[in-house]
Amino acid sequence: MSKYTAKDFFVDWYRAADPNVNSATKTNRMAALDKIIMCNEIEEWFSIIQIILLENPANEDTEWFATFFKEKDETFPLINNLNHLKILAKVAICMLLEAEESYVGDFVAYSILTSRFLHKERLDVNEIVLSNYAEKYLDNSIPLGRKLIEKPIEKMSLDEFDEKSEEAITWAAILPLFQRVNELSDRQNALSEESNVLWWLFGEHLKTNGQHFKEAGPVSVALLGAIELASLTQYEYGFPSSRDILTKAINLSTDSLKEVTFSEVLTSIPALLKDVILKYYKEEYAIILPTLSIIYDGLNANGKDPANLISEKYGVPSEQKYSLYQISDQLYHECLLKVNWLPNE
Structure with a gap:
């Protein structure tokens, strides 16, 4: 820049x-x-x-x-x-x-x-x-582009005290200890998060429905996997390697993968996703949650052709293809945006 x-x-x-x-x-x-x-x-x-x-x-x-x-x-x-x-x-x-x-x-x-x-x-x-x-x-x-959603220990500041006061001298002595505890806590959270994600990936099963990745199929793994990975994420900005993690999960579900249209995605969506998606979808913020919005509208087409509905509302040509990896990673980040910044009411 x-x-x-x-x-x-x-x-x-x-x-x-x-x-x-x-x-x-x-x-x-x-x-x-x-x-x-x-x-x-x-x-x-x-x-x-x-x-x-x-x-x-x-x-x-x-x-x-x-x-x-x-x-x-x-x-x-x-x-x-x-x-x-x-x-x-x-x-x-x-x-x-x-x-x-x-x-x-x-x-x-x-x-x-x-x-x-x-x-x-x-x-x-x-x-x-x-x-x-x-x-x-x-x-x-943020270093590494990540920040914990909640800090276990509040940051202390000496600015609250007169620098020559007894309190300031005391805090000056113990503040490095608090800072060190914060650092160790951050590392522990990062290790815990990484461990949980790796066990999820190595287990090759979706928590949402208990299906093995291969049994669930690539579309279910791409969508439900993105949501499950978001639920395992403890940091606001998510994993820098989220695309690689989701790519690995999707590859474990299929031996061959082609690009798909949103119409093809919608026809392969598991029924239970409709309930799950409601947790993350927020209509008034649809413009910044495009994948969630397309999936939600496709699932609630009310008899209309989902392909035509999506094309008319979002300007996405019915024949336009996307990589499932791209859709999955996009959905993952939209879930983080919804959970970490948008109001829940």
């Missing part, structure tokens, strides 16, 4: 919406964007993601977003402004992902990578390649 920041590129990027952009415009837009990246609610950033991904985003999302820019520049258009808002939404996300690691940054980066499965052309159009920003954020924010 370039050494320059999103602010440096702003004028070049924004010319697509306003060919006459000048320094005053940049100053006003930057002031609004600086305020936007202070937003710390998942729902607010999901609205920004939807402005980018949806052809016709909801009025409440666009009006809320436009308000930031109108406050800083009374000439900012409130109608016929979608091109402006889409570019500004992308710049906002780039700026967020360039800032310090945060909970909303984690959510946005992960959401970009899951939604890329169906919407790459909207995320990475022209010069603003959001996928690159998301990947760099996740690579740099």
